[in-house]
Amino acid sequence: MAVTIKDVAKLAKVAPSTVSRVIANSPRISEKTKKKVRKAMEQLGYHPNFIARSLASQYTQAIGLVMPSSTDVVFQNPFFPTVLRGLSEGAHENQYALTMTTGKTEEQIFEGVVQMVQGRRVDGVALLYSKVEDKVLTYLQDQKFPFVVIGKPFKNVEEITHVDNDNFRAAKEATEYLISLGHERIGFVGGNLNLVVTVDRLLGYEKALREAGISLANEYIIHEEFLREGGQEAVNALISLEKQPTALVVADDLMALGILNTFDEMGISVPDDMSIISFNNVLLSEMSRPPLTSVDINIFALGYEAARSLIEKIENPKEPVKRIIIPHELMIRSSCGQPKINNRIII
Missing domain, CATH: 1.10.260.40 (lambda repressor-like DNA-binding domains)
Known part of the structure; x- marks a missing residue:
C-alpha cells in the first residue's frame, strides 16, 4: 500500500x-x-508526486538553463560542468529539477527559451553567461519572468538579479602581479568581446597598465574563443610580432592550456621565456606543466548562489533584486617568473 x-x-x-x-x-x-x-x-x-503537485499548483519545480552556445562546444570548457554542479546542488536542496536548452545557434536557443516560458515548462531561467547584446535577456525582462544571470548584465544592472565575480578587479590584480615581477610587455588573450566578462577583464588589464605608466600596445591584445584552439591561435599572432610580450594575461584556463601546449611544441619555455597567468582555476590548471598561476573565481559558488537566488525569486515575486559578488583569489604557481632581458624568441 x-x-x-x-x-x-x-x-x-x-x-x-x-x-x-x-x-x-x-x-x-x-x-x-x-x-x-x-x-x-x-x-x-x-x-x-511532483507531477501531480505541479498540475495542482501551476508550478513545475523546474529551472531552465540557458547556455551561451551549442552544448557540444560548451562542455569542452571545464567552467560549465563546474557551474552546473553548483546549480544542481542549489536546486536539489530546494527540490527543483534542471532543464537545459539544447540549441546550437543563438536563434535556436532563443526559440527554446520562448517555448520554455510560453509553455510554462519551467518556473524560472538561469542564464549561464552575460552578453553585451542578448535578446534572451530582453525577452525575459519583457515577459516579467523570473530569471538570474551568472555574470554582470551589460545594461540595467540595478534591475537584474545576478551572481558574478569582480572581474575588473581580478584582472587588474592579475596584471599587477606580472608588473610586480618586472614585466612591462604584457599581452592579453581574451574571449568574445560580446561577453561582458571579456570586457571587464580587458578593462582591468588596461587599468593596471595605465596606473603603472605602461603604454598600451593594441597588437598585444588578442580575442579568441574560450577553447584550447583559441589559445593556439593567439600564440601564432603574438609570436609573429617583432617585439613580443614577456607575459600574458589569459582570460580562461582552457585557452591558457592551449597556449602552454603550443609553446612546448615551439620549444618556448614557461616561465623562462614567457610568463602566463589565467582565470578560473579549474583542476587542469593545477595539473598542467608547469602548473598555471590562475585566478580562482569559485565557479561552484557562482552556480549554487544563482540557483538559490532564482528559487527565492520564484517563490516570492516581491524578493528584491540582488547583486551577489563571489570572492576571487590569486593562486600562485609556477607559470610566472621575472622577464629575461631582450627576450626575443626565435622560432
Missing part, C-alpha cells in the same frame, strides 16, 4: 498541510519542523 502525506503527518505529529508546505519548502515552516517531517518521509520511504 502506497505511503501518503497523512502517514507522514501522523509519524511526524504534524498536520497534513504542514507536510505539504515542507515539500514545497515554504519559508513559513521552521527548519526544526522541516527536519522532523523530512526524517519521517525518509523513514516511511515517501516520495512526493
